[in-house]
Amino acid sequence: MAFEKIKFGKSDLNIVPLIFGGNVFGWTLDEQSSFNILDEFVDKGFNAIDTSNNYSHWAEGNKGGESETIIGRWLESRGNRDKVMIMTKVGGRFGYDSKPNTQGAYIKEQIEHSLRRLKTDYIDLYQTHYDDEVTMVEETLRAYEDLIKEGKVRYIGASNISPERLVESLDVAAEKGLPSYISLQPEYNLYDRAKFENLYQKIAVERKLAVIPYYSLASGFLSGKYKSESDFSQSVRGEGIYKKYWNERGKDIVRVLVNIASARQVSPSAVALxxxxxxxxxxAPIASATKSSHIQDFVEALTLKLSEEELSKLNNASKY
Known part of the structure; x- marks a missing residue:
């Protein structure tokens, strides 16, 4: 299937507007299952994968880097590096000592590990995963500048960063002629709306940032598989999802999602995306898949055009 590609922010990258979230590789999917799902994702016409240098460190026995390693082996075995946009992240919880003015050195160290694991010479989008607020913005951007000059990175983006530091980073880049973040990866979905809409959306619009939300399906809560309390016991992450989302507002959101999905004969995940x-x-939202039906949800999401009435119902159910 050939989806129309769109321009990715202020870059010359073109993307099918749905990104695979690589946090599942080496965690809920082993290597062969990861290869199979990636093959299907690309065969359906998608072309962008997001990961991080620390994925999947939370899985028992893992140290971090497992996701990049699996993606790298897949890229090498398929010989399709030039057809796929690879986004990875650096900073935060993976071997970072958080001393002042060390993020630049850390970034330069970690890029080598990521390139080796991903079996590639360059990263299309290298993102600040967790901003280190004790490091001056300029130092971080100068480290990225060196990597871009060396051809190891094409563009840079930011994820978990305060609105103030984001604006400062964009301003310093403009003032000093340094590379600028072209994208923002925030937590944003039908349930978690307030933070992005109140603190970041205006900045993103004004600065023409490409917004690529993570937790697009709220850890699976918006997939429609949680319709009653008993459903939560059937999932590894069920207890945490229940505590965070299973309240009157959450129930309203799911009810409207399921109703619209049923009427349109698509999945609730497709409606949420x-x-x-x-x-x-x-x-482009970021979403993970562990089975073929999830990839089909992605296809449905890109072919589904919600009406103003449907959007209004979803907005009302999720208002905060």
């Missing part, structure tokens, strides 16, 4: 794609500044 289509809602994100209809939001101002959103370029």
């Amino acid at each position: 289509a809602w994100l794609l209809a939001q101002q500044a959103v370029t």
Whole structure:
């Protein structure tokens, strides 16, 4: 299937507007299962994968880097590096000592590990995963500048960063002629709306940032598989999802999602992703898949155009 590609922010990258979230590789998917799901993702016409240098450190026995390693072996075995946009992240919880003015050195160290694991010479989008606020913005951007000059990175983006530091980073880049973040990866979905909409959306619109939300399906809560309390016991992450999302507002959101999905004969996941794609500044949601049906949800999301009435119902159910 050939989806129309769109321009990725202020870059010359073109992307099918749904990104595979690589946190599942080496965690809920072993290597062969990861290869199979990646093959299907690309065969369906998608072309962008997001990961991080620390994925999947939370899985028992893992140290971090497992996701990049699996993606790298897949890229090498398929010989398709030039057809896939690889996004990875650096900073935060993976071997970083958080001393002042060390993030630049850390970034330069970690890029080598990521390139080796991913079996590639360059990263299309290298993102600040967790901003180190004790390091001056300029030092971080100068480290990225060196990597871009060396051809190891094409563009840079930011994920968990305060609105103040984001604006400062964009301003310093403009003032000093340094590389600028072209994208923002925030937590944003039908349930978790307030933080992005109140603190980041205006910045993203004004600065023309490509917004690529993570937790697009709220850890699976918006997939429609949680319709009653008993459903939560059937999932490894069920208890945490229940505590965070299973309240009156959460129930309303799921009810409306399921109703619209049923009427349109698509999955609730597709409706939740289509809602994100209809939001101002959103370029492409990030979502993970562990089975073929999830990839089909992605296909449905890109072919589904929600009506104003449907969007209004979802907005009302999820208002905060």
